[in-house]
Amino acid sequence: MTVSDPVVEDVVATISRSATEITQGLIGRRGAVDEENPSGETQMEADVWADEMLGERLAAIDGVGQYASEERPEVEDCGEDPGSSDAYAVAVDPLDGSSNLRSNNSMGTIFGVYDAALPAPGEDLIAAGYVLYGPITTMVIATEETVAEYEMTGGERQLIERDITLPDEPVVYGFGGRVPDWPADFERYAREVEDELKLRYGGAMIADVNQVLTYGGVFAYPALESSPEGKLRLQFEGNPIGYVIERAGGRSSNGVKSLLSVEPDALHDRTPVHVGNADLIDRLEEALE
Ligand SMILES: O=P(O)(O)OC[C@H]1O[C@](O)(COP(=O)(O)O)[C@@H](O)[C@@H]1O
Ligand SMILES: [Mg+2]
Ligand SMILES: [Mg+2]
Structure with missing residues (x-):
């Protein structure tokens, strides 16, 4: 299942393709670098590496006007201004839970596609989702149409379930x-x-x-x-x-x-x-x- 907005589909496809590389690239990048991110937290080698990879690839998409990430201080302008044109802004947490790298526990990659210049309220999101690096790699994508879960195989995503809703009985x-x-x-x-x-x-x-x-x-x-x-x-x-x-x-x-x-x-x-x-x-x- 593809996403109907072509720019969002490009963003999602780029993150899907990068997800397999990210899991493989974690090996050898589990240590800290001698830098802090803009929130004052210690950066891991994999945080910086995943941000550089995603930043380069997402900024190259036509229709992505801004890229911003937890790991870099400023918004990167990469084309049109999302506030005044058809372009969108993409905000990313390249590796969520990277303090789990040392202990080899689950982590993720989070993204939001905003129809506004950053920083913007969540009401300007037109899509958002995440990759979960668990025993298998999955992706959840939410758009105005649906929330869907995919399994990732070799950079391709395979639909597992659409129209996902929270179960009524919490556990x-x-x-x-x-x-x-x-x-x-x-x-x-x-x-x-x-x-x-x-x-x-x-x-x-x-x-x-x-x-x-x-x-x-x-x-x-x-x-x-x-x-x-x-x-x-x-x-x-x-x-x-x-x-x-x-x-x-x-x-x-x-x-x-x-x-x-x-x-x-x-x-x-x-x-x-x-x-x-x-x-x-x-x-x-x-x-x-
Ligand atoms: O170590 P703590 O205080 O439980 O914090 C865990 C929380 O911090 C985070 O790791 C912060 O995200 P980052 O790893 O992207 O900085 C969350 O994923 C998690 O919920
Ligand atoms: Mg995080
Ligand atoms: Mg992070």
């Missing part, structure tokens, strides 16, 4: 941050959820969110006492994942409202992230009031 939860660093109102909510659902937390948002999409439940990287904006980045993580989960019938929230309606101030803004079954996110917002 799993995963919450990031150290418990003593959780604000008291979030901790009270977490205690309730713990009684109802099973813990699944693996340290890569994509892997944890894919469990929520598959089994139903809630994923959060909440506001912390030490970091009221949480850890995850709105443009590269919060918005794309909020879009996927909302397109699949769930809800996203920064604690107050949909992640997609948050106006960004800067490219690398962080935000508390909560996504999952609608009633679990409604309860979260009530708990944080």
Whole structure:
């Protein structure tokens, strides 16, 4: 199944082809480099390498006017200005969960295609999705039409399921941050959820969110006492994942409202992230009031 917008299809096909190379290229790139990304986090060799590969390939697509990534400070202009023409902007988290490289656990690649110049609110997304490097490599793509899952074989994607929606009965939860660093109102909510659902937390948002999409439940990287904006980045993580989960019938929230309606101030803004079954996110917002 191809995506009906040709530019989005090109973006998706480019990421699909790169996914196999990324899994193979992780070997030998599991160490840290002596640099920090714009969020002040240590970069791994594979973070920098995957960003360079995806940046070069995505910027070369006709109709992609901007490329931005978690790993580089500024938006790269690569053609038309997305704010004033037919071009789109692509925002990428080249490797999500790269601290899992050393321990060889799951990771992902996240992308969002915005019909606006970056930074932009998630309401300007026209497509978003992710690659999950698990025991097999899969891809989830959300567009205005559908949410679909693919298995990746040798750079080609094979449709497994379309019109994916979150199961009605939630099963799993995963919450990031150290418990003593959780604000008291979030901790009270977490205690309730713990009684109802099973813990699944693996340290890569994509892997944890894919469990929520598959089994139903809630994923959060909440506001912390030490970091009221949480850890995850709105443009590269919060918005794309909020879009996927909302397109699949769930809800996203920064604690107050949909992640997609948050106006960004800067490219690398962080935000508390909560996504999952609608009633679990409604309860979260009530708990944080
Ligand atoms: O190590 P922690 O605090 O549990 O953080 C894990 C979270 O941080 C992240 O790894 C941040 O993403 P990056 O690896 O892209 O920086 C998320 O994928 C994950 O949910
Ligand atoms: Mg990430
Ligand atoms: Mg990353």
